[in-house]
Amino acid sequence: MHVFLTGASGYIGSSVLRALIAHGHEVTAIVRSDEKAQRVRDAGGHAIVGDVTDTEVVERLVHETDGVVHTASAEQVDPGFTATVLRALEGTPKPFVHTGGIFTFGNSADISEQSPIDPPALTAWRVANEAAVRSSSARTTIVAPGIVYGRGAGIPAMFVGDGEHEVRLVGDGSQRWTTVHIDDLGELYVLALHRAEQDGYVVAATGDNPTLREIAEAGAHGSPVVAESVDESRSRLGDAFADALLLHQEASGAHARAAFGWNPTRPSLVEDMADGSYVR
16 A cells, blocks of 8 residues: 655654554655655655645645555644545545544543543644544544653653652642553554544553553652642643643553454553663
8 A cells, every 4th residue: 555644754653654664555755854754765665845734735645645644633734634635535445544632532531432522722623623534425544542652752751860850740640641652553553544444533542551650750760759739730831731641541442452453562651661762
């Protein structure tokens, strides 16, 4: 399959690129610079320097490829990009895999694909856009990743200590986070592309739901771990980001395993923080 990929130089997109190439797919990515284009080529893909807001280029790539994976999801990008892709895909069997997010479900100790949505301000913009994707006649699947970790990056990198400076929690750290390793996530995107559902939706979570304190203590490496009040977290991080990180969320990822055949195998977040890619 020849796949049109956005965000190929980003955290999630680069993992999807690696997974697609590993499964024998041809990938064409649109990136913003020659440097990013070279990174895509080094990974085995083809690159076009341009912008995902360029309707003409996007339409052409949709028509020239067999499927689309969008990981460069952003508030200012998604409405225009998804409208262009959905219009170009109308009447075709080509799959479109779009990126959502776990924050959409708000506080919940049992998140599934059928859970009600209650997004924080940070990601409320996703609601209307995802509704448009899901109501399209195109073959669409939304992948909603939990907190993505691995390869020393992602939100968990905020909680890596150096043995000297304090690691600050968000609130008291008792909230649980859904989690998914970046390499396991890349594999799930490929499975979603192959499945090519009509109005598909899948929560990308391994079932490992540690507390933030457990995460920070694993990554502290001798640094003191310090709780703070909600107001202190909001002042330090900004209201919108802090409120998202304060959410208590748990998910099993059962649908991804049962329906997609997904088999996450990478170390847990706590293990990776303690002994893996986050060790400095």
